[in-house]
Amino acid sequence: PLAPIGVTGLAVMGSNLARNFARRGHVVAVHNRSSAKTTALIENHGSEGTFVPSESIEDFVASLEKPRRVVIMVKAGDPTDAVIEELAAVMDEGDIIIDGGNALYTDTIRREADLKERGLLFVGAGISGGEEGALNGPSIMPGGPAKSYESVGPLLESIAAQVDGTPCCTHIGPDGSGHFVKMVHNGIEYADMQLIGEAYHLLRDALGKDPDAIADVFRTWNDGDLESYLVEITAEVLSHRDAKTGAPLVDVIVDAAEQKGTGRWTVKSALDLGVPVTGIAEAVFARALSGARDQRAAARELASGTLADGPQDVDAFVEDIRSALYASKVIAYAQGFDQIAAGSAEYDWNLHPGDLATIWRGGCIIRARFLNRIKDAYDENPELPSLVLAPYFREAVENAVDSWRRVVSTATMLGIPVPGFASALSYYDGLRAERLPAALTQGLRDFFGAHTYERVDAEGKFHTLWSEDRSEVQA
Ligand code: NBP
Numbered sequence: 001p002l003a004p005i006g007v008t009g010l011a012v013m014g015s016n017l018a019r020n021f022a023r024r025g026h027v028v029a030v031h032n033r034s035s036a037k038t039t040a041l042i043e044n045h046g047s048e049g050t051f052v053p054s055e056s057i058e059d060f061v062a063s064l065e066k067p068r069r070v071v072i073m074v075k076a077g078d079p080t081d082a083v084i085e086e087l088a089a090v091m092d093e094g095d096i097i098i099d100g101g102n103a104l105y106t107d108t109i110r111r112e113a114d115l116k117e118r119g120l121l122f123v124g125a126g127i128s129g130g131e132e133g134a135l136n137g138p139s140i141m142p143g144g145p146a147k148s149y150e151s152v153g154p155l156l157e158s159i160a161a162q163v164d165g166t167p168c169c170t171h172i173g174p175d176g177s178g179h180f181v182k183m184v185h186n187g188i189e190y191a192d193m194q195l196i197g198e199a200y201h202l203l204r205d206a207l208g209k210d211p212d213a214i215a216d217v218f219r220t221w222n223d224g225d226l227e228s229y230l231v232e233i234t235a236e237v238l239s240h241r242d243a244k245t246g247a248p249l250v251d252v253i254v255d256a257a258e259q260k261g262t263g264r265w266t267v268k269s270a271l272d273l274g275v276p277v278t279g280i281a282e283a284v285f286a287r288a289l290s291g292a293r294d295q296r297a298a299a300r301e302l303a304s305g306t307l308a309d310g311p312q313d314v315d316a317f318v319e320d321i322r323s324a325l326y327a328s329k330v331i332a333y334a335q336g337f338d339q340i341a342a343g344s345a346e347y348d349w350n351l352h353p354g355d356l357a358t359i360w361r362g363g364c365i366i367r368a369r370f371l372n373r374i375k376d377a378y379d380e381n382p383e384l385p386s387l388v389l390a391p392y393f394r395e396a397v398e399n400a401v402d403s404w405r406r407v408v409s410t411a412t413m414l415g416i417p418v419p420g421f422a423s424a425l426s427y428y429d430g431l432r433a434e435r436l437p438a439a440l441t442q443g444l445r446d447f448f449g450a451h452t453y454e455r456v457d458a459e460g461k462f463h464t465l466w467s468e469d470r471s472e473v474q475a
Contacts, residue, residue, distance in 0.1 A: 001027050001050070001052075002027075002063065002064060002065035003026070003027040003028055003029035003052050003063055003064050003065065004026055004027065004064075004065055004069065004155065005021055005026055005027075005028055005029070005064075005069050005070075005071065005152075005155050006028065006029035006030065006031065006060060006061075006063070006064050006068070006069065006070045006071065007021070007028060007029070007030055007031070007070070007071045007073060008030075008031040008032065008057070008060065008070060008071070008072055008073070008074070008083060008087070009032060009033075009072055009073035009074035009083070009101075010030060010031070010032040010037040010038055010041050010073070011032075011037065011073070011074075012131045012134075013073045013100070013101075013127070013131060013134050014032070014071075014073030014074070014100075015030075015037065015040075015041045015045075016131050016134035016135035017071060017073060017100065017127075017134045017135075017138075017159070018030050018041065018051065019041075019045050019048055019049070019135055020134060020135055020136070020137070020159040021049070021155070021159055022045075022048050022049025022050060022051055023048050023049055024049075024158050024159055025049065026049070026050075026155065026158070027049075027050040027051075027052060028049065028050070028051055028052070029051075029052045029053075029054065029060055029063040029064050029070075030042075030051050030052065030053050030054070030060075031053070031054050031055075031057065031060035033074075033083075035055050038053045038054075038055070039053075041053075057086045057087065057090060058090050061087065061090045061091060066092070066094070066095070067094045067095050067096055067121075067151060068091060068092075068095040068096065069095075069096045069098065069151065069152050069155065070087055070091075070095075070096070070097055070098065071098045071099075071100050071125075072084070072087075072097065072098065072099045072100065072101065073100050073101060074101060075101065076101045076102045076103050076104070076107075077103075077107075080099055080101055080103060080107070080111075081107075081111070084097060084099075084111060084115070084122075088115065088118060088120055091120055092119075093119035093120070094119065094120075094121065095120055095121070096120070096121040096122075096123060096148050096151055096152055097115065097120060097121070097122050097123070098122075098123040098125050098142070098152055098156075099111070099122070099123070099124050099125065099179075100125050100127045100140075102126075102179075102182070102186075102260075102262060103124055103179050104179070104183075104265060105124070105176035105177070105178075105179040105180035105183060105269075106176060107176075107179075108122075108124030108143065108175060108176035108178070108179045109175045109176040109347075111124070112124065112144060112145075112174075112175040112176070113175070116145075121144065121145055121147065121148035121151075122144055122148070123142050123143065123144035123145075123148050123149070123152060123178070124142070124143045124144060124175065124176055124177075124178045124179045125140055125141060125142040125143070125144075125156070125178050125179075126140070126141035126142075126143075126172075126178050126179050126181060126182020126183070126185065127139070127140050127141070127182070128140075128141070128182060128185055128186075128360075128363065128364035128365055128366075129161070129363045129364050129365065130365065133161065133363045133364065136161075137159065137160055137161035137162065137168070137362065137363050138159075138160060138161060138168070138363045138364065139160065139161055139168040139169070139185075139359050139360055139362060139363035139364035139367070140156050140157075140159075140160045140168065140169035140359070140363075141169075141172050141178040141179075141181050141182045141185070141356075141359065142156060142169065142171060142172060142178045143171075143172045143173055143174060143175060143176060143177035143178025143179060143180070143181075143349075144174065144175065144178070145174065146171060149171040153169070153171060156169050157169045160359075160362075160363060161362035161363030161364075161367075162362065163358075163361040163362040166358060167359075168358075168359040168360070168361065168362045168363040168364070169359060170355050170358070170359050172349075172351065172355075172356075173344070173349040173350060173351050174347075174348075174349055175347075176347070177343075177344075177347065177349040177351060180269075180340075180343050180347075180349075181340060181343075181351065181356055182262075183262055183265050183266050183269065184266055184336050184339050184340055184343075185336075185356075185360060185364065185366060186262035186263060186266065187262065187263050187265075187266030187267070187270075187277065187280040187283075187336060187339075188280065188332060188333060188336040188366055189230075189263075189365050189366050190259075190263035190266075190280055190283035190284060190287070191279035191280045191282075191283045191329075191332035191335075191336070191420065192228075192230050192329060192332065192366055193230060193283065194279075194282065194283035194286050194287075194419070194420045195279070195325055195328050195329055195332065195420045195421065195424075196218075196230060196231065196234050196325070197286075197420075198325075198411075198417075198418045198419075198420050198421050199321050199322075199324075199325045200214055200234070200238070201416055201417075201418075202321050202407065202410075202411060202416060202418070203217055203318065203321060205414070205416050206310055206311060206317065206410060206411065206414055206416060207310075207311065207314055207317060207318065210248070211238045211239065211248035211250050211251070212238070212239055212248070214238050215234075215235040215236075215238035215239035216235075217318060218231055218232075218234045218235040218238065219235045221322055221325075222235065224322075225326055225369065225370065225396070226322065226325065226326060226329075226368075226370075227368065227369040227370075228366070228367065228368030228369065228370065229365060229366070229367045229368065230365065230366065230368075231368075237249065237250060238250055255290055256290050256291045256293055257286075257287040257290045257291060258287070258291065259284065259287050259288075263280060263283060263284040263287070264284055266280050266284075266339070267280055267281045267284050269339070269343070270339050273339060273342040273343060273346060274342070275335070275338050275339045275342045276335060276338075276427065277335040277336065277338070277339050278331075278335065278423040278424065278426075278427050279328065279331055279332030279335055279336075279420060279423065279424055279427075280332065280335065280336065281423075282419040282420050282423045283420060285419070286417075286419050286420070304415040305415060307413045308413060308414050308415070309410070309413045309414070310410070310414060311406075311410055317406075317407075317410070319403065320403035320404075320406050320407050321403075321407055322403075323399070323400035323403035323404060323407075324400065324403055324404040324407035324408070324421050324425075325421075326396060326400055327396070327397045327400035327401065327403075327404045327424065327425075327428070328404070328420055328421050328424035328425070329370070330387065330388060330393050330396060330397050331388065331397075331424035331427055331428060332420075332424065333370075333374065333387055334386050334387035334388045334393075335427070337353050337356075337374075337387050338386065340353060340356065341353065352378075352382070353374075353378045353382075353384075354374075354375050354377075354378030354379050354382065357371045357372075357374035357375040357378060358371075358375050361375070373390075373392050373393065374387065374390075376390075376392070377390030377391075377392060377393065386431070388428070388431065397428065401428070404421070404424075404425050404428075405425065407421060408421050408422045408425050439453075442454075446463055446464060446466070447464075447466045450463055452475040460474055460475070461474070461475040462474055462475060463475045
């Protein structure tokens, strides 16, 4: 039979996606540059459904019903362009190429425009959930022409995670929008993990708890507002023992975090858009600091200061840390959604933040109970100026703010780095400030560069003649 969908690129993600399609009853055409992966897929999992393997790209395309729909799951960057070229050469007008890799959204914009000229439809689909999600139901963020979604949407929705009967897949918007929101999703994932790491660090070094005890704390937290995949697996990782030494695995792992780049992309884009995503940026920088192993080795003897003043009441401080984690997480998400709004405005995408919260509830790494609240917040007010101002989140953060200050100040006194908690609190204080020192910044800019300023009591731009008689002129 001709297949309604094909997958090319059968490494871990592609083969799991292909199996997911097959298990949902779709005939799925499969192809990989080198045939070994195709053979292995059929040998190991051929019985899970109907696979149509091909060795050549021509046979692969010929095994698909029209319009042909092909998901590319290869390494992002040049390999994706190479595969697109091969497919485009043998495809016909109206056929659809879906890039499920982690493409940079500006590449997706370029590819979509190029293929459109050649009569092909291109869908840039962000797929989250790692290999487990790919197999059992990921969160899928497809961007591209609405016409292409009509054709591929039902297939993608059928393999996506489902929450309360709603698939974690929806048409995001035009061209690069799917990969853009997937990028911000990954940035939020960085921030989430950094905040969890800081909570762990405090439980360990401010309260002296061991990894097993900390795992129990996270398990308890996972029963409340913090319920999420990342908090759940934090408990799993912390309670896991190394088979070789019997020590907690977390004590055997080198404390230098790596990154594949999507967090960095998010921050670069945020800088261009002028959106303060401090939570994501601090997370990216904290990974970079952890990885500066030579510098850290050389700096280990730097003085810590002597203001150490640990918390007296352990249980109360655990609760403070929980509150600080939650409030900081609200800020990180608020900033991420600000970036999505800014990207939407910049590229004219007309994105719906509530839809994103909906499709991130399942399948993806940041899935969390919390996302229901975000969906509710945007359902109630699609024009929310900031997520922090939604009634539910406002109350949560205001209730947490004393704890948050105790955690940040205690960490500071003890010399425990909390860039995520501290910058989130500073952002909150900056956001709610009556007056910011930006007025002074403007004065300085006017002094040295005649950059002008606005007045609180008059329209227009003004300049003080600093090097003359210091009178003010309208610019
Ligand atoms: P990889 O990113 O490791 O890519 C390996 C695949 O790319 C193989 O099938 C390989 O074919 C193929 N490939 C390469 Br490399 N260069 C090629 C070329 N020039 N022409 C044709 N094929 C080429 O695989 P992955 O980890 O399964 O990830 C696939 C995509 O999904 C990536 O974009 C990744 O960023 C994204 N993603 C991954 C995850 C995850 O958790 N791993 C999650 C979400 C998204 P070969 O077998 O012949 O070498």
